[in-house]
Amino acid sequence: MNEQDLLLSSALMADIDRAAREELGIPGVVLMENAGRGAWEVLRRVLQEEGTTPAERKTSPEGPLVFCAGPGNNGGDALVMARWAFLEEQFPLAVVTSRAGLGAAAEAQWEILRRLGLSRLVWEEEPGAVRELLGGARMIVDGLSGTGLSGALRGSAAGLVEAMNASGAPIASVDLPSGFRDDPDPGDPRVRADLTIVTGYLKRSLFTALGRPGAGRIVQVDPGFPPSLVRAAVGSGGSSPSQVRLRNPRDLTPRPVPADAHKGVRGKVGVVGGAPGTGGAPLLAGLGALYGGAGMVRVCTGAAPGEGWCDPSLMVKADTRENRTGILDWASALVIGPGWTDAGRDDLRDLLGEARQRSLPVVLDAQALRLLEPALVVESPQVSGAEKSGGEASLILTPHPGELAAMLGCTPRDLACNPWEALRKTAEIYAAVVVLKGSVTCVADPDGRISVFDGGCPALATAGTGDVLAGLAGALCAAGTEAAEAARTAVALHLRAGQRLASRAGWFTARDLARSLGEISGGAP
Ligand SMILES: NC(=O)C1=CN([C@@H]2O[C@H](COP(=O)(O)OP(=O)(O)OC[C@H]3O[C@@H](n4cnc5c(N)ncnc54)[C@H](OP(=O)(O)O)[C@@H]3O)[C@@H](O)[C@H]2O)[C@@H](O)CC1
Ligand SMILES: [K+]
Structure with missing residues (x-):
């Protein structure tokens, strides 16, 4: 067979x-x-x-x-x-x-x-x-x-x-x-x-x-x-809309990095997010990007100075209009959303629009997924992908079931029972790669293929692990990997890092996960 x-x-x-x-x-x-x-x-x-x-x-x-x-x-x-x-x-x-x-x-x-x-x-x-x-x-x-x-x-x-x-x-x-x-x-x-x-x-x-x-x-x-x-x-063909495949995380590895690759060519990831009380999230995304191989990471955060501080390797700045413009000019991929709440909503929508205009790869996570409103009605036949997507730039959405359900106007329960058509449609309509996170994680391409990753462990469902995933996906995009492959590889590495840590250390934090990711994506045996 x-x-x-x-x-x-x-x-x-x-x-x-x-x-x-x-x-x-x-x-x-x-x-x-x-x-x-x-x-x-x-x-x-x-x-x-x-x-x-x-x-x-x-x-x-x-x-x-x-x-x-x-x-x-x-x-x-x-x-x-x-x-x-x-x-x-x-x-x-x-x-x-x-x-x-x-x-x-x-x-x-x-x-x-x-x-x-x-x-x-x-x-x-x-x-x-x-x-x-x-x-x-x-x-x-x-x-x-x-x-x-x-x-x-x-x-x-x-x-x-x-x-x-x-x-x-x-x-x-x-x-x-x-x-x-x-x-x-x-x-x-x-x-x-x-x-x-x-x-x-x-x-x-x-x-x-x-x-x-x-x-x-x-x-x-x-x-x-x-x-x-x-x-x-x-x-x-590889693009039949009815293709859903189970993927083995071990079959997906990041591109090899040449021995002489300096930090400038390994990609620059900009993270925009954070708010008072959720300052750790953008920093964890930044760590996910660094341990995923990015050469440099800048974080623009709306949290109080020093909140959630976790690593001096991150370049952390306040989330001002000036710093956002700076990050747009500097980054080779953006991660928008970790720890962000509603403040400055129009501003962030502008940032997203500008990044898309510049064909900058964007990973959209957490509350920032709401920037894609007005709410999408999955059945809506009159909305074409081209109208909604706003260009060819690569866009990765990383919702958990509650966030995807809110985007679609359905319930997490509907997605738990039968997510396939909703995922396929979302990817098609937004012309985006959609990563539905859970104990089974699904990655839907705009062309209708869905990759399924089994083997999640309870420790992976810990606060902050999703931020690490978003940062990792951003790092892979910044290094030049095409969005769908970047999303699939990020999910695979994230899963392997979680399984490895859980078998060695039991429960772990999102920061531990980022480090373990470094071992795996950096090619440690
Ligand atoms: N495809 C393959 O690879 C191969 C398939 N093979 C095997 O065949 C299986 C499919 O077999 P299948 O089509 O005979 O049906 P199946 O799953 O046994 O169940 C249906 C039975 O239950 C009943 N029933 C129906 N609804 C009901 C309800 N709501 N509540 C209560 N009862 C209900 C209905 O009986 P009824 O009540 O209608 O008389 C019917 O007889 C497949 O899963 C695999 O195991 C292998 O042998 C060969 C290779
Ligand atoms: K059975």
């Missing part, structure tokens, strides 16, 4: 599944066998690894693997897994189905198990016995629903999901944690999985703010889809 990093909607995955069967004539039972056997091999490896079960789950080492199957092909996959587990004779196991009547493919798989001598419990008929079984499971395999779910899980399956979550046993979901769908509601019943074994391509619902915490570790198996099908479905 090529294109392994593509994130697809469940609906598109179901289309590809159908095309494999109907257009290419690959029997569904073959795909199911490949999916189920591959998923079992993943699960067996996980069971054999030491300490893979999360501490908060109770494990019953001698307990059975409980395979829970729904009526569809997702249930069929789980029953194929049960067969391979049974044939290996290593693990005690039990089978549960949500209801007695199954669809044809799942029924065929159950019939094989029945003839092999296995029995099953039916949730609808014996809920008490099923609860008891689940409570003593070594691991629950969740095959209630996958890409075929329509609407929120209802009826017996919803009840079984609740019982699985309440059991306290670890859960491995097949393809998707049951209940996941393309357009979910936060209140949907859904499995909270420790491991998700994806059959086929990765699904977008796993990488939203709502979905990611409930998917656990994500592993892919290939049921044998011809890659031509997915290429035909999403477009083989």
